[in-house]
Amino acid sequence: xxxxxxxxxxxxxxxxxxxxxxxxxxxxxxxxxxxxxxxxxxxxxxxxxxxxxxxxxxxxxxxxxxxxxxxxxxxxxxxxxxxxxxxxxxxxxxxxxxxxxxxxxxxxxxxxxxxxxxxxxxxxxxxxxxxxxxxxxxxxxxxxxxxxxxxxxxxxxxxxxxxxxxxxxxxxxxxxxxxxxxxxxxxxxxxxxxxxxxxxxxxxxxxxxxxxxxxxxxxxxxxxxxxxxxxxxxxxxxxxxxxxxxxxxxxxxxxxxxxxxxxxxxxxxxxxxxxxxxxxxxxxxxxxxxxxxxxxxxxxxxxxxxxxxxxxxxxxxxxxxxxxxxxxxxxxxxxxxxxxxxxxxxxxxxxxxxxxxxxxxxxxxxxxxxxxxxxxxxxxxxxxxxxxxxxxxxxxxxxxxxxxxxxxxxxxxxxxxxxxxxxxxxxxxxxxxxxxxxxxxxxxxxxxxxxxxxxxxxxxxxxxxxxxxxxxxxxxxxxxxxxxxxxxxxxxxxxxxxxxxxxxxxxxxxxxxxxxxxxxxxxxxxxxxxxxxxxxxxxxxxxxxxxxxxxxxxxxxxxxxxxxxxxxxxxxxxxxxxxxxxxxxxxxxxxxxxxxxxxxxxxxxxxxxxxxxxxxxxxxxxxxxxxxxxxxxxxxxxxxxxxxxxxxxxxxxxxxxxxxxxxxxxxxxxxxxxxxxxxxxxxxxxxxxxxxxxxxxxxxxxxxxxxxxx
Numbered sequence: 001x002x003x004x005x006x007x008x009x010x011x012x013x014x015x016x017x018x019x020x021x022x023x024x025x026x027x028x029x030x031x032x033x034x035x036x037x038x039x040x041x042x043x044x045x046x047x048x049x050x051x052x053x054x055x056x057x058x059x060x061x062x063x064x065x066x067x068x069x070x071x072x073x074x075x076x077x078x079x080x081x082x083x084x085x086x087x088x089x090x091x092x093x094x095x096x097x098x099x100x101x102x103x104x105x106x107x108x109x110x111x112x113x114x115x116x117x118x119x120x121x122x123x124x125x126x127x128x129x130x131x132x133x134x135x136x137x138x139x140x141x142x143x144x145x146x147x148x149x150x151x152x153x154x155x156x157x158x159x160x161x162x163x164x165x166x167x168x169x170x171x172x173x174x175x176x177x178x179x180x181x182x183x184x185x186x187x188x189x190x191x192x193x194x195x196x197x198x199x200x201x202x203x204x205x206x207x208x209x210x211x212x213x214x215x216x217x218x219x220x221x222x223x224x225x226x227x228x229x230x231x232x233x234x235x236x237x238x239x240x241x242x243x244x245x246x247x248x249x250x251x252x253x254x255x256x257x258x259x260x261x262x263x264x265x266x267x268x269x270x271x272x273x274x275x276x277x278x279x280x281x282x283x284x285x286x287x288x289x290x291x292x293x294x295x296x297x298x299x300x301x302x303x304x305x306x307x308x309x310x311x312x313x314x315x316x317x318x319x320x321x322x323x324x325x326x327x328x329x330x331x332x333x334x335x336x337x338x339x340x341x342x343x344x345x346x347x348x349x350x351x352x353x354x355x356x357x358x359x360x361x362x363x364x365x366x367x368x369x370x371x372x373x374x375x376x377x378x379x380x381x382x383x384x385x386x387x388x389x390x391x392x393x394x395x396x397x398x399x400x401x402x403x404x405x406x407x408x409x410x411x412x413x414x415x416x417x418x419x420x421x422x423x424x425x426x427x428x429x430x431x432x433x434x435x436x437x438x439x440x441x442x443x444x445x446x447x448x449x450x451x452x453x454x455x456x457x458x459x460x461x462x463x464x465x466x467x468x469x470x471x472x473x474x475x476x477x478x479x480x481x482x483x484x485x486x487x488x489x490x491x492x493x494x495x496x497x498x499x500x501x502x503x504x505x506x507x508x509x510x511x512x513x514x515x516x517x518x519x520x521x522x523x524x525x526x527x528x529x530x531x532x533x534x535x536x537x538x539x540x541x542x543x544x545x546x547x548x549x550x551x552x553x554x555x556x557x558x559x560x561x562x563x564x565x566x567x568x569x570x571x572x573x574x575x576x577x578x579x580x581x582x583x584x585x586x587x588x589x590x591x592x593x594x595x596x597x598x599x600x601x602x603x604x605x606x607x608x609x610x611x612x613x614x615x616x617x618x619x620x621x622x623x624x625x626x627x628x629x630x631x632x633x634x635x636x637x638x639x640x641x642x643x644x645x646x647x648x649x650x651x652x653x654x655x656x657x658x659x660x661x662x663x664x665x666x667x668x669x670x671x672x673x674x675x676x677x678x679x680x681x682x683x684x685x686x687x688x689x690x691x692x693x694x695x696x697x698x699x700x701x702x703x704x705x706x707x708x709x710x
Contacts, residue, residue: 257281269593286468298583298590298661299604300654304638307648312640316628324621344422347376347445354448363448369394369409376445379407379453386461388506390530395456405442406456413450417530421452424529427496437492439527457525459511466505466584473584476674478522482508482584483677484702485524486577490692493526494570497538501553501568502531503576505584536567547624556591556601560615561686563602564623571686574695578681581674582608582661599639599651606638607653608661609682614638614652619685673701 256263258275267276277285354363369381379396385406386393396407410417425441432438435455443453462482465472473479486508493500500507507528531553533545547565551558559575561568583589590596590604606614614637620627631637638650658678662671677699683689696702 259285286464296588297592297596297604298579298586298588299607301600301603301607301651302654303649304636304652305632305650307632307640307650309648312632312648313628315633319634321617321621321627321634324623324627326622326624328624342426346418349376349445349447351448360448368448369407374399375407375447375451376443379405381407388528391528396453404456406439406454408452408454410450410452413446413452418444418450418452420532421529424498424532427498428493428529431492431496437489437525439525457509457511457527459509459525461506462508462510462524462580462584463505465510466587470587474587476670479581479585479674480701481522482510482524483577483581483674484696486526486580487574487692487696487702489524489526490570490573490577491696493573494535494692497535498529498532499535499568499570500526500529500532500573500576502528502557503573503580504554504557505580508580533568536569554591555598556589556596558598558601559686560602560605560619560684563598564619565625566622566686569686571689571691574681574689574692577692578678579608581678582658585674586661597641599641602639603651603653605682605684607656608658609684610657611684612656616685673699677701 255267255276257267257278259277259281262278262280264278267278268282269276270282351363354360369375371381371383374380375396378398378400380399382395382397382404384392385395390411391408394407394409396405397403398405421441421444428438429435429440439457440455441452442455445451445453462473473482486503490500490503503526507526509525509527510522511525512522533552536544539545544565544567546552546562546568551562551565553562553576557576557579559568559572561572579590590601602615613635615631617634617637620631620637627637630640632640632650636650638652640648640650643649658666658675661678662675663669666672666675677695680690680695680699690698
């Protein structure tokens with residue numbers, strides 16, 4: 001660290017010496033330019049004196065006529081000029097321009113060397129950049145662009161009488177001044193002196209024709225009407241970690257492919273696991289090149305208003321929420337009965353050369369398992385079939401029973417998490433004895449990390465299908481299979497007392513052949529129960545895991561009750577199915593990156609539900625969270641998020657209703673039945689939201705006859 005500080009100090013001293021040398025050369029250039037100005041003015045005065053009373057052909061003096069010597073209007077009156085004087089002025093101007101261009105070219109070259117030498121420190125880099133911009137009038141610096149300047153640069157700008165392209169000041173309303181207004185009167189007068197013809201110079205013409213930034217552009221980022229990507233404490237989803245890059249950071253990192261660690265700027269975001277891959281790895285997995293474009297948000301979000309904390313607290317005090325906070329019931333859970341308990345044996349591989357977390361970490365980073373490896377002396381790995389945030393799935397051959405299975409390698413599978421999976425698997429198998437609706441958990445073992453073995457579902461997740469064929473789920477026939485299969489699965493989970501809590505397109509598997517009453521047909525099954533919990537009604541009295549654990553599952557499919565930390569029931573999964581149908585149909589995602597915080601997700605939900613006044617007060621008053629810090633007061637209850645400047649931004653959607661998903665006039669077209677299903681499911685209050693069975697029975701879009709037909 002000390003060596004690095006010494007090196008930076010040495011670079012700083014060297015850069016300062018170069019700056020001083022550049023200042024001296026610039027001062028010399030200014031002196032030379034002033035001398036040229038003086039000589040030019042002397043020649044103009046001599047010309048005026050000589051030509052003011054020209055001799056006639058007879059030798060008598062007479063005033064020049066208008067035709068012989070045209071007049072040039074100036075601020076001080078009219079000056080008579082003649083062709084001979086014009087030639088002299090042209091020669092002087094040419095000589096002056098040549099001298100100025102030579103001096104500027106030399107100084108620009110030295111400025112570039114200075115910027116390169118000072119790249120090791122932030123201050124030196126800006127010195128060189130600013131000097132180059134001031135010396136190069138042809139540089140295209142648009143109005144509103146703000147550049148950092150050192151004290152030396154500001155002094156030079158004040159002393160320089162050339163039209164240096166310094167950053168244009170902005171008006172009070174944020175709109176940039178025009179370039180012409182930013183030039184001083186002395187600067188304009190110098191232009192007139194150096195350009196007696198009256199025509200605009202090339203430099204002035206370029207400045208006058210420079211494109212002007214529209215209103216709002218060129219402002220500092222925190223003043224633009226855009227959703228801030230910062231997420232600080234006090235957020236609805238404060239338990240989820242986000243990372244906001246520092247705008248002032250000068251650190252440049254080369255992105256790497258998540259699969260092969262290739263360093264390349266050309267990476268593509270895979271929304272199934274939110275990792276970025278190179279083109280080769282993408283093509284190897286999906287069998288096609290990436291599209292190169294990231295998904296648009298499901299619903300646009302904007303900043304409705306900016307608050308200060310004191311003002312928000314004052315208005316909440318004036319316009320309180322009757323009935324909030326809710327009465328908290330603290331009851332002691334009844335002791336659990338040991339009846340029906342089961343014991344499970346889990347195999348653990350003992351490796352004599354691995355002891356300790358560091359050894360396990362090193363062994364865990366070697367790409368294990370590889371194709372052809374035999375795990376637990378039973379499962380021979382064939383190839384990888386998918387990867388998520390916490391697991392990686394492999395197709396494997398069961399050497400004991402024959403057939404194919406799915407082996408999942410978990411990045412962090414604790415014994416407690418494995419026990420949860422075993423409990424859920426037991427509950428689900430009691431309702432799905434033939435394993436026709438859900439994959440069956442066949443076994444588990446530990447080999448450095450945890451593994452689970454499940455029955456293999458031969459199919460593709462709906463997200464990968466939508467990415468490879470954007471129009472696949474725009475066909476209502478295909479979307480109908482998704483809706484019917486997902487809702488039928490939720491009915492079985494409700495009977496088992498299980499909330500999946502992570503229903504999303506990449507957890508919905510499309511299988512091509514599924515036996516039915518009328519022959520084979522596609523069907524969709526729900527997979528991945530890593531975030532599943534018990535229904536609130538199955539939990540002992542007094543427990544609310546959604547509040548205690550800060551939510552679970554995918555943030556983009558969070559139901560409003562999850563954001564408000566209300567008890568969770570099976571109706572939360574109904575919300576997830578409706579959001580998944582919207583995303584698949586319009587090929588846009590509600591959650592795309594860490595910048596989409598819980599407030600952004602909730603604002604999009606308000607747009608889909610058409611709640612122009614925000615969340616209903618009847619729902620807010622039931623939340624145990626401090627809604628006075630998270631939402632705006634009446635009459636509009638919009639989510640509030642703190643930006644990087646400490647300001648409180650109230651977020652709202654840019655559009656309202658399902659037209660942004662289904663298109664205008666959907667009620668009168670062939671999407672009316674789909675819209676009816678989504679409208680029924682997207683009810684913000686869970687007590688008024690129908691269950692999966694109600695939707696299957698009431699909505700014609702997923703009726704049995706329609707689902708099996710076209």
